Structure formats: structure tokens, C-alpha cells
Amino acid sequence: MTVERTVTIVPEAGLHARPASAFVQAVNDHEAEVSAGRPDGDLVQAASMIAVTSLGVGQGDDIKLVADGPDAEAVLDELERILTTPEEELDTDDG
Amino acid sequence: MTDAISADDIEELIPADHISLSEPPAEKEACIESLLDLLVDGGRVENRERALEALLERESETTTGVGMGIGIPHAKTDAVSRPSLAFVRSQEGVDFGSMDGEPATLIFMILVPETGGEEHLNILSSLSRALMHDDVRDRLHEAEDEATVQDALREAIA
Numbered sequence: 001m002t003v004e005r006t007v008t009i010v011p012e013a014g015l016h017a018r019p020a021s022a023f024v025q026a027v028n029d030h031e032a033e034v035s036a037g038r039p040d041g042d043l044v045q046a047a048s049m050i051a052v053t054s055l056g057v058g059q060g061d062d063i064k065l066v067a068d069g070p071d072a073e074a075v076l077d078e079l080e081r082i083l084t085t086p087e088e089e090l091d092t093d094d095g
Numbered sequence: 096m097t098d099a100i101s102a103d104d105i106e107e108l109i110p111a112d113h114i115s116l117s118e119p120p121a122e123k124e125a126c127i128e129s130l131l132d133l134l135v136d137g138g139r140v141e142n143r144e145r146a147l148e149a150l151l152e153r154e155s156e157t158t159t160g161v162g163m164g165i166g167i168p169h170a171k172t173d174a175v176s177r178p179s180l181a182f183v184r185s186q187e188g189v190d191f192g193s194m195d196g197e198p199a200t201l202i203f204m205i206l207v208p209e210t211g212g213e214e215h216l217n218i219l220s221s222l223s224r225a226l227m228h229d230d231v232r233d234r235l236h237e238a239e240d241e242a243t244v245q246d247a248l249r250e251a252i253a
Contacts, residue, residue, distance in 0.1 A: 016216060021157040024194060049194055050161040050227055056099070056220025058213055 002068045005076050006039055011087040014058035018087055024049045026078045032069030034079070039064045046079075099221040102253040108218070109180040109248065111241035112137050119183040119202065124151070126189045127168045130181045130204040139179040139206070146174035146206060160191025165226050166199030169219060173209040178218060180205055182244060184235060201226065201235050225251035 011019040027034045027047045035043035037055060039062050044051035046065070057063050063083065067076050082090065100108065113133050119126045127150055131143065140146050149170035153159065159168045166189065181204040188198025203222060207215040225231050225248065234247040 014213075014216060016219070017153070018157050021194070028194065048162055050163050050165060050223050053161050053167075054220050054223035054227060056216050056223075058216055 001070075001072050002066065003072045003076055004064065004066045005080060006062050006064045007080050007083045009057055009059055009061050009063060010084045011090070012059050013087055014061065015052060015055060015063065015083070016058075018090060019082060020049065020052055022082045022090060023079060024052055026082060027075060030069075030071035030075035030078070032067045032071040032075045034065060034067045034075055036063055036065050038062070099217050099224075100252060102249040105245055105249045105252070108178060109182065109245065110137065111245065113139075113179065113181040114241040114244050115181075115183045116238070116241070116244075117183075118187065119185055119189065121185075121187055121189060123154075123166075123189055123191055126166075126183070126185075126202060127151070127154070127204070130168065130183055130202065133181040133183070134175070134179050134204065134206060137179070137181075139175055139177070141176065142174040146170065146172050149174065150204075150206075158192040160193030160197075160199055161223065162193045162195040162197060163226070164188070164197045164200040164232070165223075166191040166193070166202040167205065167219060167222065168202070169205035169207075169215055171207050171209055171211060171215050175206045175208055178205070178207045178211060178214055180218065180222075182235075201232060221252055 034046035036046040037043035149172035191199040231251040
């Protein structure tokens with residue numbers, strides 16, 4: 001199942017620093033292939049920190065997420081939560 | 096987003112004396128200090144202590160080891176007055192605690208002034224985009240002098 005969603009980024013840091021590491025971690029914790037990118041641009045592997053960093057998406061920018069796999073819906077829910085939670089309220093589960 | 100950095104910016108961002116091709120310290124924090132010293136010696140840093148503090152604070156938030164053997168410690172700090180980039184490479188690899196478990200062998204430092212807005216994100220994303228290519232990483236590993244490093248960056252970022 002392939003699902004797609006576009007989310008506007010809330011954390012002040014953008015998709016960078018803690019939000020970025022929570023994002024990549026969440027992708028790696030789910031059974032789904034996820035790609036991400038600007039709505040009008042190329043998509044990159046969301047499981048790779050350097051790829052996510054290369055997008056350079058900041059606060060207020062839109063990001064398109066495409067997920068494929070058994071956890072597709074769940075991973076997009078989690079990614080949306082990370083991208084729409086102000087950084088200071090983000091509780092990251094690094095364990 | 097404002098424009099990403101361009102090839103013309105390389106000489107200003109990373110002149111040859113911001114590049115070291117000798118083996119850096121094997122420990123992450125010492126490695127970060129050695130990169131910082133390249134920028135200090137290059138006359139870019141007005142306050143070494145404050146710059147180091149900003150870099151380590153950023154590291155404590157989450158590592159700048161972005162995987163694929165790359166580390167990009169960076170900070171926004173009023174200890175610098177213009178965007179500056181430094182580079183070292185390691186044969187041994189420095190443990191940057193990246194998610195893919197790969198030690199960093201190509202390590203860049205970015206310092207931008209506090210007033211730089213999104214500039215540090217632009218430099219960070221341009222550099223990351225360039226470094227995702229295998230041939231760019233190979234060229235940086237094989238470069239025999241600083242000018243070759245600059246050329247590789249110029250072409251990769253163009």
C-alpha cells in the first residue's frame with residue numbers, strides 16, 4: 001500500500017537537529033519504505049540522515065512524504081506528529 | 096529558502112588554509128577542536144571558547160554524524176562574522192555516533208554568524224547534497240592537496 005501526505009513543518013529548527021534525527025529514527029523503526037522531498041522536487045530516502053539533511057527544509061516549508069509497506073500509514077502518522085510538534089514539546093524516543 | 100551556495104562561494108567559504116589532509120584526533124570532541132583551530136588560525140573566529148561551546152551544544156542535541164562516513168559539526172554563533180567552512184579527513188575514522196554506525200572519514204565544520212538566518216541550513220543542505228554522490232566522496236578521499244579538495248567541492252556544488 002502506498003500512501004502520501006504533505007505536511008507543513010512546525011519546529012523552529014526545520015527538518016534539522018533533533019526533529020531530523022527523530023524523523024530518521026521513526027522511519028527506521030517502521031516497516032515501510034519512505035521517501036520525502038519538497039512537493040515540487042525530487043524525493044530522497046527518508047531513512048538516511050544525509051539525504052534528509054540535503055533537503056534543507058525549514059520551518060513553514062511543506063514536505064511531501066510517500067510511504068510504502070505494511071506500516072505505511074503508521075509511519076506517516078508518526079512523521080506528521082514529529083513535523084508538527086514544536087521542538088521543545090517533542091518527546092523523542094531514542095531507545 | 097534563499098539560494099543554495101554556489102561554486103563561486105568556495106574560495107571565500109573554505110580557502111586552502113581551512114583544509115587539513117593530515118589525520119585528525121580520533122576522538123570526536125578533539126576532532127571538532129582541531130577543525131575549529133583551522134578556522135581560528137584562518138582568522139575567522141573572534142572567540143574560540145564561545146564557538147566551541149556553540150558547536151558542542153549542537154552536538155549534545157543530536158549528533159552531526161549524518162552517515163555515509165560523513166560528519167558535519169556546525170553552529171550559528173556570534174563568534175564568527177562571516178560563514179566559514181573547514182575540512183579534515185580521517186583514514187581511521189572518527190566515531191560521530193551516526194545512525195548507520197559508520198565512523199566519519201570526511202568531516203566538515205560550518206560556522207555561520209548568529210545573524211545568518213537560514214544560511215547555515217543552506218550551506219548544510221548544499222554540502223549534504225554534494226556528499227551523497229560516491230564520486231564526490233572518492234575525490235575528497237583521494238585529493239592530494241588542498242586545491243583538489245576545493246575543486247571537488249566547486250564542481251560538486253555547482
